[in-house]
Amino acid sequence: MSQLLLDEPGKKMFLLGNEAIVRGSLEAGLDFAASYPGTPSSEIGNTFYEIGKKANMYFEFSTNEKVAMEVAAAASACGLRAMTFMKHVGLNVAADAFMTIAYTGVRGGFVIISADDPGCHSSQNEQDNRYYARIAKVPMLEPANAQEAKDMTLFAFAMSEEIGMPILLRTTTRLNHVRGAVEIGKLGPRRGKGHFGKDPKKFVTIPAHARVDHVLLLERMDKALEICEKSEFNKVIDMGGSDYGVMTSGVAYNYVADVMAAAKVKGRILKLGMTWPLPEKTMSEFIKNHKKIIIAEEGEPLLENAVMALAKDVNPKAVIYGKRSGHFSVMGEFDPDVMKSAFSKIIGKDLMPKNIHQPKIQLPPRPPSLCPGCxxxxxxxxxxxxxxxxxxxxxxxxxxxxxxxxxxxxxxxxxxxxxxxxxxxxxxxxxxxxxxxxxxxxxxxxxxxxxxxxxxxxxxxxxxxxxxxxxxxxxxxxxxxxxxxxxxxxxxxxxxxxxxxxxxxxxxxxxxxxxxxxxxxxxxxxxxxxxxxxxxxxxxxxxxxxxxxxxARKKANDFKTWQINQEECKKCQVCIKTWGCPAIYLAEDGTVHINEGICNGCGNCAKVCPFGAIHENTEARK
Amino acid sequence: MTRIVVVGVGGQGVLFASKVLSEAALAEGKNAVMSEVHGMAQRGGVVMCNICVGCIESSLVGDAEADIIFAFEPMEAYRALPKAHSGTRFVTSTSPVVPVVVSIGKQKYPDIKAMFDEIKTVTPKLTAVDADALAIQAGSYVTANSVLLGALAGTPECPVSREKMLEALKNTVPPKTLEINLKAFELGLEFAKQH
Structure with missing residues (x-):
């Protein structure tokens, strides 16, 4: 992880999306970060925990996301470059502060990262936090790969400072947990301590100020739109023709590009990296030039709704394929198969893999469970x-x-x-x-x-x-x-x-x-x-x-596992039926054993056994 | 282009091996993208990594797209069967890790031979290695993932050379265990060449 502190511009590193975000922030000269852990954003905090001191920056684990957001907002108000990051539902917790930081604006570059989780890999819902950019009126970037995660983070700090407002970097699990080659740039300078210059009109959001702040917010968003319309993160990729115009953002781009290349679908892709405010001019131009338009976006039909509205003016006859047409779902995570299925229906050619072999034997599930010894x-x-x-x-x-x-x-x-x-x-x-x-x-x-x-x-x-x-x-x-x-x-x-x-x-x-x-x-x-x-x-x-x-016990060479004495065991199965440690198993002949490979040596099963049949091994296991 | 699905159980070193494999591909000048599935999978659940080597944007492998299925556990190798096509190379450990529903007697662990036989109806290329036994032979059961990496390096479908894989392994394992890991790698490699 300390490779992230190497100052060797041009070097290529194999980085996790979350590590690439950290690297981007260090290249931007990040001074101050605060977070509450939440997957899929957790590795960002783990990385700062490991390297924050060496990087000469301040990092704290705050008690929750709202606290983290407010702690970081204060640093930004003092002119420091600040960042906070959280899983998507964490932004619900921090939303109160988030909405009003958009009003006050910022001084030092302030970047907020939302790690969404389409498919609920490790979450209780799959809410689409692109909505938050819209509610709060905050510019938003959506990286598609590890390199972009680094580049966009770096850019977000500069843009935040240029227009004086926070920037939302919206990621998804597939981006946070991808690993890819990232070409690194120069590490940025850090500022050390900041200074808070008082400006109550800006920072004290009493109603009289807030009404003015709202006007200023809209002016800042106008500037953001100018940047967005010129941004290199929004680009057209030529796939050898103009039969289809595909609009996409985030990791969905990767599946679109692969499927179009493999199936030789002639068209162009408008890959959107800065998706709020919407680059309506760029989008309208693209809509004008295509009779058939595909909107490939994970989650809610946000781009699609905008395209529908724009097409009414610039190309009312365009056929639009997306979620409303039933080609994509608002549910779950995209993958190559989702994209192949949608394109098959749209272009009228079967792109689905043949001869998929589904296992004939019914398999026991393997859900996560409380660890042995928990x-x-x-x-x-x-x-x-x-x-x-x-x-x-x-x-x-x-x-x-x-x-x-x-x-x-x-x-x-x-x-x-x-x-x-x-x-x-x-x-x-x-x-x-x-x-x-x-x-x-x-x-x-x-x-x-x-x-x-x-x-x-x-x-x-x-x-x-x-x-x-x-x-x-x-x-x-x-x-x-x-x-x-x-x-x-x-x-x-x-x-x-x-x-x-x-x-x-x-x-x-x-x-x-x-x-x-x-x-x-x-x-x-x-x-x-x-x-x-x-x-x-x-x-x-x-x-x-x-x-x-x-x-700790392995380090101290004091780690011992436990065993069931087969002569003392009465096969009552109390340990199996009420205790349920994954290390204890019932063999096919009805005998009960401990899998010493995964036993964590807590010995509590011995207290549960009514016959005292479970004993600690005498020798430490390495 | 080579698409690889790496599967196993939380704690087996799936992420570690996937990283070694990807780093080796990069060292050879090939592009590699890898996807990790984390979160609750760390608590004894299924862990899966996808690695795409070559000119591919996606980090996920679709159905019937995997050129290699690299499994640390036989039932998880079998569970990944929808990802296989008729030319897929399976490299799998033969040592089962029993899930809780089986250990508490509610369900049975499937017959390993039956699972392997069915895999062979899809693709003849099955390298099934007793990774635990070879790991113990190398010096410690913790080197099972090096045995499996060696076995993978010994198959013609592996997109990276033995040398680059060894280099990546050397850069990743703790120096203390380097010697036994290299021995484990060689044992796996020899096994794959002979089978």
Missing amino acids: PHRSTYFAAKKALKQGFKEAIFSSDIGCYTLGIQDPLNTADFLLCMGSSVDAAGGFSKATDQKVLAYLGDSTFFHSGIHGVVNAVYNRHRFVYTILDNRTTAMTGHQPNPGMGTDGRGDPAPMVSIEAIVKGCGVDFVRTVDPSDIKGMQKAYEDALAHDKLAVIVAKRECVLLEVR
């Missing part, structure tokens, strides 16, 4: 033990993180989930709307993100439920980023540890118990007491993520 398993197991028969009716209000995987057999401990922080808020609603037992679950990082205001609400409105904070001392799901509870900051420096227990107590919760999930009996007792409590009860299930624990 402390969340012990916590869920203990809660179910405490609930006994009441488990069936109890509502498990879940949240965003590894612990959502409790949804799977045999735990089945996720019943409701909307977004970050919804566990605790919704639990309060369930507790008032029903007489069922309610249990809310979220992780330490998610607690700091949006799990606190729900505590205040529950205390104030006298909600009654058990709120478990699964404190595994990290932000595990997105790749183990630090959070405010851990004692480390986004530059790897020691930081104050923010106490979850103190926060909860400060909100007025009188039942707060911290238990190590490995103490399954102790955890079960905590649940029994919490379920009997007549108000909000908080359990902090505190134990480090097993992946980090194993790493």
Whole structure:
């Protein structure tokens, strides 16, 4: 990763899309970045975490996306080049600030990255954040490959400063997680500290100022449109004819280009890289020159709607193929097959591959699951033990993180989930709307993100439920980023540890118990007491993520796996049917074993086994 | 142009091997784009990488487009069958990684021979290597992905030379484990040449 700091212009590097974004920002002389981790944007933050200090810039993991956006906006107001980045749903959290930053405008270049996730690879929805550029009136760039990710990031900073407004760089999973060759440029100079020159008319958005700001915003967008109409990121690519005019943006371009080349479709592609404000002149010219127009865009029909409107004036007879005509869907991610299928129907020639062989044998699925040794398993197991028969009716209000995987057999401990922080808020609603037992679950990082205001609400409105904070001392799901509870900051420096227990107590919760999930009996007792409590009860299930624990134990040569003694095992299958660790398996002859290749050595299965048949190996495994 | 689908299970080193392969292609002066599938797949789920070598814009491989299916787990090799055509080279490990629905006895792991037989009805080019056994022979089970990279390098369809692949491997593995990884690579290579 430190190769990203090499100052060797012209060198080609094989970079992840997210690394290319980091490189582009460093070439722009980025001074200041803030973020909350979220896939598919996570590697941007991980990279800054690793190199931020060496790059002599400021980087922080903020508590949530709104906080990050506002922290970065302040840096920009001081004349520093600033950036914030988040997954698409993170921009919902930050939207309040985002809308008004467009009004105030910026001083130092300010780039906001939204990483959308068509196909829901790691998200709860596939919202199309190109809408946000429109609502906020913010210029937008959409890279199609790793090189463009670098180039557009660099350009976005310059443009932001030139016209004094934030720029949205909108990416998708396929761009964030592509790896490609990137030719690098020169690293930019950093400014160090900035200075905030007061200008209340600009930065204090009272109604009288905001009305003026709106006028200024529209003027800035006029300038943005001039830049957009001349931008090299919007270009026509000649595919040897003019039968079809294809308009596309982002990664969709790649599939269009490949399919047109392979099927020898004669036409031109208008590849749009700067897509807000829309380069209407460029688009109208293109529409005028083609009788048949194809709009190939992932997500919502935003380009298409604009083309429909423009075509009415400049080429009303043009035939337009897109989502309205049924050739593309608003759902899912594009890929070569989606593009071949659409082009087959449009050009009337079958481009679909022949003889696709579908497997005849029904295959077991392989969904992700809680890791062997995951402390969340012990916590869920203990809660179910405490609930006994009441488990069936109890509502498990879940949240965003590894612990959502409790949804799977045999735990089945996720019943409701909307977004970050919804566990605790919704639990309060369930507790008032029903007489069922309610249990809310979220992780330490998610607690700091949006799990606190729900505590205040529950205390104030006298909600009654058990709120478990699964404190595994990290932000595990997105790749183990630090959070405010851990004692480390986004530059790897020691930081104050923010106490979850103190926060909860400060909100007025009188039942707060911290238990190590490995103490399954102790955890079960905590649940029994919490379920009997007549108000909000908080359990902090505190134990480090097993992946980090194993790493440390292997280093210390203190890592041992566990085994089932076949003579002692009564084949009751409690470990299989109620515990469900992926390392324990049922052989075809009915015997039960531990796969030592994936056992993480937690030993909790031995506590679950009613016959004491599971034992630790005597020798450390390497 | 060579389109490659790399599949396996979270934790097996699919991303690592895909990166080595792509870097080797670039070192040979070929263009390469690679797509990673991350996120929840890291928790024991399926991990898939697509690599397109040559003049291709897309980083994804469509159905019946894969020239090579490079699998770290036999059932995942079989699951990728819709990506195969009649000339596809399969290079796969024969060591199963059992998914949770199988380990808890709800479903059965499919018969490996039956899966391989069906693959052979689509393409005769199947290199099935006991990567775990060769890795242990090389010095540690963690070198299984080097065994598989070696096996891939030993097939005529591999778009990169043995030399460039070795170079990329040397640049990527920790120096401590270099020796056993190189041994694992050679064992895989020899196996592929003989089978």
